[in-house]
Amino acid sequence: xxxxxxxxxxxxxxxxxxxxxxxxxxxxxxxxxxxxxxxxxxxxxxxxxxxxxxxxxxxxxxxxxxxxxxxxxxxxxxxxxxxxxxxxxxxxxxxxxxxxxxxxxxxxxxxxxxxxx
Amino acid sequence: xxxxxxxxxxxxxxxxxxxxxxxxxxxxxxxxxxxxxxxxxxxxxxxxxxxxxxxxxxxxxxxxxxxxxxxxxxxxxxxxxxxxxxxxxxxxxxxxxxxxxxxxxxxxxxxxxxxxxxxxxxxxxxxxxxxxxxxxxxxxxxxxxxxxxxxxxxxxxxxxxxxxxxxxxxxxxxxxxxxxxxxxxxxxxxxxxxxxxxxxxxxxxxxxxxxxxxxxxxxxxxxxxxxxxxxxxxxxxxxxxxxxxxxxxxxxxxxxxxxxxxxxxxxxxxxxxxxxxxxxxxxxxxxxxxxxxxxxxxxxxxxxxxxxxxxxxxxxxxxxxxxxxxxxxxxxxxxxxxxxxxxxxxxxxxxxxxxxxxxxxxxxxxxxxxxxxxxxxxxxxxxxxxxxxxxxxxxxxxxxxxxxxxxxxxxxxxxxxxxxxxxxxxxxxxxxxxxxxxxxxxxxxxxxxxxxx
Numbered sequence: 001x002x003x004x005x006x007x008x009x010x011x012x013x014x015x016x017x018x019x020x021x022x023x024x025x026x027x028x029x030x031x032x033x034x035x036x037x038x039x040x041x042x043x044x045x046x047x048x049x050x051x052x053x054x055x056x057x058x059x060x061x062x063x064x065x066x067x068x069x070x071x072x073x074x075x076x077x078x079x080x081x082x083x084x085x086x087x088x089x090x091x092x093x094x095x096x097x098x099x100x101x102x103x104x105x106x107x108x109x110x111x112x113x114x115x116x117x
Numbered sequence: 118x119x120x121x122x123x124x125x126x127x128x129x130x131x132x133x134x135x136x137x138x139x140x141x142x143x144x145x146x147x148x149x150x151x152x153x154x155x156x157x158x159x160x161x162x163x164x165x166x167x168x169x170x171x172x173x174x175x176x177x178x179x180x181x182x183x184x185x186x187x188x189x190x191x192x193x194x195x196x197x198x199x200x201x202x203x204x205x206x207x208x209x210x211x212x213x214x215x216x217x218x219x220x221x222x223x224x225x226x227x228x229x230x231x232x233x234x235x236x237x238x239x240x241x242x243x244x245x246x247x248x249x250x251x252x253x254x255x256x257x258x259x260x261x262x263x264x265x266x267x268x269x270x271x272x273x274x275x276x277x278x279x280x281x282x283x284x285x286x287x288x289x290x291x292x293x294x295x296x297x298x299x300x301x302x303x304x305x306x307x308x309x310x311x312x313x314x315x316x317x318x319x320x321x322x323x324x325x326x327x328x329x330x331x332x333x334x335x336x337x338x339x340x341x342x343x344x345x346x347x348x349x350x351x352x353x354x355x356x357x358x359x360x361x362x363x364x365x366x367x368x369x370x371x372x373x374x375x376x377x378x379x380x381x382x383x384x385x386x387x388x389x390x391x392x393x394x395x396x397x398x399x400x401x402x403x404x405x406x407x408x409x410x411x412x413x414x415x416x417x418x419x420x421x422x423x424x425x426x427x428x429x430x431x432x433x434x435x436x437x438x439x440x441x442x443x444x445x446x447x448x449x450x451x452x453x454x455x456x457x458x459x460x461x462x463x464x465x466x467x468x469x470x471x472x473x474x475x476x477x478x479x480x481x482x483x484x485x486x487x488x489x490x491x492x493x494x495x496x497x498x499x500x501x502x503x504x505x506x507x508x509x510x511x512x513x514x515x516x517x518x519x520x521x522x523x524x525x526x527x528x529x530x531x532x533x534x535x536x537x538x539x540x541x542x543x544x545x546x547x548x549x550x551x552x553x554x555x556x557x558x559x560x561x562x563x564x565x566x567x568x569x570x
Contacts (some may be wrong), residue, residue: 023387
């Protein structure tokens with residue numbers, strides 16, 4: 001079943017120099033395992049391919065049902081140098097939430113996941 | 118010893134809601150009002166102001182904030198801690214003193230002024246002594262941009278603020294203190310936490326991280342269930358109720374809008390986060406993977422179980438330097454084929470800049486309304502009702518950037534059709550002040566506290 005990340009997680013993003021960080025938080029504790037297993041470093045790097053110049057780092061915060069991603073080279077130089085509308089990476093959060101993931105039907109049912117429209 | 122200490126946040130950055138400090142002291146009981154004014158590049162703006170007028174160089178908003186909270190400070194014993202001093206904490210203290218005297222309250226303020234973070238006049242000595250102050254991101258030594266440096270300040274921790282409070286200050290004004298130290302220091306002072314009380318110090322830092330952006334932890338900019346967040350027009354700024362063991366509750370005053378919940382606090386915890394295992398500050402390294410959050414009644418979140426460990430022997434230094442000029446111009450193209458028209462305008466503009474022989478380090482085109490922030494992830498936007506062409510240039514040559522700003526308006530009559538949205542006039546040329554993060558040995562930074570009666 002197709003599931004939209006935006007329906008199972010919320011997020012906030014910010015900047016540090018030319019790096020954007022995106023914290024992704026599962027809406028329900030029982031959904032954390034799914035985003036932890038699905039949102040690998042590679043998957044997120046692929047998602048943002050062509051949009052960021054550097055690599056991706058990934059950290060787990062099981063205590064907050066959250067993951068933190070660092071997207072390097074994401075802000076056109078960052079801060080005052082950047083010519084981008086989103087110079088401070090404020091909406092990389094929802095850009096990540098555009099991801100659509102495939103979940104086996106049985107898991108989706110067990111976890112009561114909302115299906116993508 | 119107090120068993121509960123309340124620290125309230127009244128400003129999340131320079132430019133935040135001017136009325137929030139007053140609402141925080143009047144809306145309910147608090148012990149400390151914490152005001153954070155400094156972002157990465159704020160110091161350089163203040164340095165430019167100080168160059169023009171040696172009595173400036175601090176966050177002027179703070180003087181008005183102090184005026185609005187004076188009755189609470191002089192009458193009810195609320196203490197104020199702010200990094201409003203910028204690059205000139207003594208001048209900031211003098212301005213606060215003057216405004217207090219105007220209200221006949223000059224004798225009731227004891228201002229602790231924290232200095233020692235400003236390294237600008239010491240940079241050459243430091244470089245000569247072998248401190249490369251290399252850029253933490255690129256590894257380049259500071260000498261490559263030394264002649265363009267505008268400001269250089271070490272991020273300092275809680276010690277001088279605790280010192281000022283111990284000496285009886287009811288207002289503490291710092292320069293480049295870390296945002297989090299402004300909250301941790303009063304807790305450390307009240308509860309007598311030692312320099313190696315790692316878990317408590319880390320808890321104070323986490324409390325600071327949660328409230329340092331003001332209402333961003335109490336319903337502002339919150340994605341979780343955002344439609345249901347009540348009365349943002351009267352959003353309640355956050356406060357922490359802390360206990361000696363380092364546990365605390367995040368809440369806000371009654372009869373205010375916004376919301377404090379596990380999701381609103383969690384969103385703020387992950388904001389601007391790096392490695393959550395090592396949130397490095399001058400006093401302690403906090404481990405964000407140990408934080409426990411639990412609901413504790415309406416608009417209350419209990420925070421506990423935080424672990425800390427010893428800090429490094431370095432301080433981060435925030436250096437700002439001149440780095441050329443930039444300008445951004447915009448035009449709006451309307452349906453039909455809004456995106457295609459904007460794309461043609463982009464090509465025309467680029468060709469004209471080429472024909473004029475103008476060269477830039479960087480040119481960036483965005484199509485706002487057609488994926489400017491989400492790129493290709495936003496999908497097909499060919500039916501967009503309108504698209505804003507947003508065209509930016511950056512380079513060392515001010516004249517070239519100036520010339521560019523005159524090339525936008527002509528497109529209205531001599532470019533693609535269905536164009537509007539040019540009423541703002543020519544784009545403004547901005548000098549770029551860039552940020553250079555570096556590390557320096559702790560031993561070279563000596564902070565000082567001066568008491569102003």
